[in-house]
Amino acid sequence: MTARTHDTAALAALTMWVLAAPPSAITVSTALAAILANQLGGIAPDIDQPTAPLWRNLPVGRYLGKVFGTLVGGHRFFSHSLLGVAVFSAMALLFLEFMQPVMPHIDIGFVWIAFIIGMFSHLVMDTLTKEGVPWLLPIPIKFGLPPVRKWRITTGKSVEHFIVLPVLAAFTIWLCASHYTTLTNLIQHHVTP
Ligand SMILES: [Zn+2]
Secondary structure: HHHHHHHHHHHHHHHHHHOOOOOOOOHHHHHHHHHHHHHHHHHHHHHOOOOOHHHHHHHHHHHHHHHHHHHHHOOOOOHOOOHHHHHHHHHHHHHHHHHHHHHOOOOOOHHHHHHHHHHHHHHHHHOOOOOOOOOOOHHHHHHEEOOOOOOOOOOOOHHHHHHHHHHHHHHHHHHHHOOHHHHHHHHHOOOOO
C-alpha cells in the first residue's frame, strides 16, 4: 500500500482505539504528538525500501535506504513482522523517555500506544495486498487475506487509489464526525502547570 493509504489507515485505527478504550483526559499537546507518532508508525515499516518518505527526504537517502533495507532483510521482511513492531516500539519508547524532560505536558504512554497502533495498522493493510506479510518471523511465511492471492489488492493500483483509500478516508471522517463531542471532551481544557 502507498504511504497515503497507510497514514489514513493509521488515523482510522487510532480513532477506533480511542473510542473503544477512551483514555483519561489528555492535553492538546499530547493529542497532537499522538497523531504525529501514529502517522510515523503508520509508515515506519516501509523504511525497509529506498523509496520510503524518510529516505527520499535525506540528501543521500536512497543510498542509506538501500543499506538499511539490506540490513533488515529487504522489503516486507523484518519491519513487517510482530518482531519488527516490538523492536521499533521499544526504540520509540526509549526516544520518548529521552524527550520527556523537554515535553513535560505530553503523556508519553499515550503517544507510544498511538505509534504502535500506527505500525500495527500498516501490517494489517499490507496483509490485504498480493505480497502478504511475514507476521510471525523468524517463521518465514507470508500471510495474506483473502487467502487466495489473486483476490488481494495490488499496491499502488486503481483498487487502492479509487476504493480502499476513499473508503478509509470516508470512514475516518464519519467516525470523527459522529463522535465529535466524545473526542473533543477527551481533550483537557485547562493545562495543569
Ligand atoms: Zn509496507
